[in-house]
Amino acid sequence: MPVHANAPLPPDSPLPEPLAATPYSAPAWLPGGHLQTIYTSLFIRVPEVTYRRERLELDDGDFLDFDWVDGRPGQPVVVLFHGLEGDSDSHYARDLMASVRQQGWSGVVAHFRGCSGEDNRLPRAYFAGDSAEIERMLRHVKAQHPDAPLYAVGVSLGGNAL
Template identity: 85%
Template sequence: MILPNAVPGPYRAPAWLPGGHAQTLYSSLFIRVPPVEYRRERLELDDGDFLDFDWVDGDPGQAVVVLFHGLEGSSASHYAYDLMRRVRQRGWSGVVAHFRGCSGEDNRLPRAYFAGDSVEIGRILRHVKSRHPDAPLHAAGVSLGGNALLRWLGESGAAAQALVERAAAISAPLDLTAAGNALDRGFNRRVYTAHFLATLKQKALKKARQFPGTLDADAIARAASFREFDTLVTARLHGFRDADDYWLRASSRPVLPAIRVPTLIVNARNDPFLPAWALPTAAAVASDVTLEQPETGGHVAFPSGPFPGNIDWMPQRLMQHFDTVQR
């Protein structure tokens, strides 16, 4: 069944849920989104590793939406269920592309995924396009996945038009230095950083056992900040000097002027993960980039409606953006 396209207005948070922390935590922990049934596809890579794709199959010739999830996310993330459900209702095809080690099975190599892995983004997009060569392909990225997608778009410039019709990034940490410093302080460090490190460290310690001499297991076990973890693990596995070098070189903000695909970038100004002062202005991005920076919304949240609320605004806004060029 194809539903009429919902056209959301500018985002405004419900009065009963004020503040960036409340909007972020409530949307993630308490708003329930119905699950989606996927078809799993595994792509074996030339380097000996693999990538897992979770598909919802639509009508032949209709648009395809690929979603790049956030840090430690997956096709089971609430935002993935919500977007893929909308995609299926429209008769489109959709796919959640898992980064390495995020599909429920450990990847095989001494590497993981990171916020600036534009090579991996390009590999994934080429694969998805090969499955639907004649259909419009739209790409969405959430948080870390949004930053990686924007890096690929900026580095590719006009060449990206051969693969992607339209793109969007939600709550992307455009300035990783600002985001990393914000997440390593106070409440953010005790809640969000501690939450992410619980699984990130577990995966890294398994890598240390699997590939002796690659990582310092004792130091990883003691790590209590993103700066420590990214220096000990992310930088070590992916060729950066340390966290500062990684954050500087992987940030998407410097390449936003080079984007040549119509791209929507949505960041709430009360996002706990990225301070508002680090957000770009319209003068700092390409003319093909549309910036939306509502005062409220939290991080990958944007709750709406009467209590107990929903997270429908975000997928509606994405579908509206992608619908503009639907053939």
């Protein structure tokens, strides 16, 4: 049964537990987002992740690539939409996919066109407002795991697109 964003939940539906929001305080020796970004890129080890590449051929003659980590059947699936010029090797993608795999879930990095390490066939760029491309990717992932809960995560441009 499809659920629309504004539709109320049926009265007998279990409600998910809310995410616990805790305030963040930067360490005194590492204030500010710029320094934190530089520090983590230089000193924090990011786990290695082995992906299974899937290519979706599109009706327009182009393709989309998906990099999967396979979990246990029936477990949730996490879809990551990367940031500008990101990909499945980005530190945040590897970290998230390693965590997903550790939980026994499946995860996939849905590459925007031209971001999977191979040039696309058409001169079509991706952009944050391309909701049709996001929908196409989500529908494809859901078709692969029709009975599994689906969670989507976006980083930077990927978050805006989502």
